[in-house]
Amino acid sequence: MEAHIRSRRPPSSTSPFSSSSSPYSSQSPVSCAEFTVTDLENMPYTQAVLKEILRFHPVVFHNYRQAGRDDVIPLSKPIKTKSGKVIGEIPIAKGTRVVLAIAAYNRDPDVWGEDSHTFNPDRWLTPRSKRGSSVGVYSNLLTFSGGLRSCLGWRFALYEMQAFLVELVSNFEFAITEDIKKLRREPCIVMVPVLEGNVEKGAQLPLKISLARRD
Numbered sequence: 301m302e303a304h305i306r307s308r309r310p311p312s313s314t315s316p317f318s319s320s321s322s323p324y325s326s327q328s329p330v331s332c333a334e335f336t337v338t339d340l341e342n343m344p345y346t347q348a349v350l351k352e353i354l355r356f357h358p359v360v361f362h363n364y365r366q367a368g369r370d371d372v373i374p375l376s377k378p379i380k381t382k383s384g385k386v387i388g389e390i391p392i393a394k395g396t397r398v399v400l401a402i403a404a405y406n407r408d409p410d411v412w413g414e415d416s417h418t419f420n421p422d423r424w425l426t427p428r429s430k431r432g433s434s435v436g437v438y439s440n441l442l443t444f445s446g447g448l449r450s451c452l453g454w455r456f457a458l459y460e461m462q463a464f465l466v467e468l469v470s471n472f473e474f475a476i477t478e479d480i481k482k483l484r485r486e487p488c489i490v491m492v493p494v495l496e497g498n499v500e501k502g503a504q505l506p507l508k509i510s511l512a513r514r515d
């Protein structure tokens with residue numbers, strides 16, 4: 301992905317890292333030209349990686365709803381209850397609170413295929429036959445929820461994340477550290493990365509960062 305992004309960096313002669321007063325002046329010059337929306341749209345692999353991150357690690361992993369009236373939830377396929385009855389919908393009484401498992405939907409093999417638990421950006425680059433109904437507002441991901449109360453900022457969030465990502469990846473190299481072995485996810489309203497044994501220190505993602513090489 302680094303090569304993919306760096307090859308698309310527009311040319312520029314001005315860089316905060318290449319001036320003689322810069323502490324980075326002995327390093328390879330780093331461009332500060334700005335990517336346009338068209339540049340970002342022309343990065344299919346980067347966008348596939350972002351989509352796969354959103355699918356695999358949704359920051360909002362659960363969503364909550366409360367029925368305003370008696371209703372039924374239709375099921376995509378019948379299930380057997382504890383009493384052995386096969387049902388195709390679930391009755392919901394007014395006032396019932398329902399937890400929507402965003403993370404589970406995003407990894408449901410019925411929706412994403414047998415490799416749904418594998419991080420695979422390529423799935424977004426190969427045409428696939430549609431499975432079931434689309435519930436998510438974007439690319440059938442439930443990450444931004446769906447329906448009337450779905451995320452209003454999803455498109456802004458996508459551009460923001462991609463713009464941030466390409467700036468970071470085109471200017472810096474990232475490598476994992478020994479501490480990454482202790483990495484795990486912790487639900488703190490949203491899902492955050494923490495280190496085993498250091499949860500009280502809050503979100504942490506220890507990486508080794510250096511300036512990107514310019515060839």
Ligand code: HEM
Binds near residue numbers: 443451452
């Ligand atoms: C990766 C980033 C983001 C994720 C994963 C995300 C996810 C979500 C989700 C799951 C909901 C539904 C919450 C619910 O139903 O209780 C939501 C609602 C909402 N989001 Fe986002 N969001 C993101 C970024 C943003 C940004 C950048 C904005 C604004 C610029 C935004 C504005 C909103 C608003 C206004 C709602 C409430 C919509 C309503 O209730 O009608 N979101 N978001």
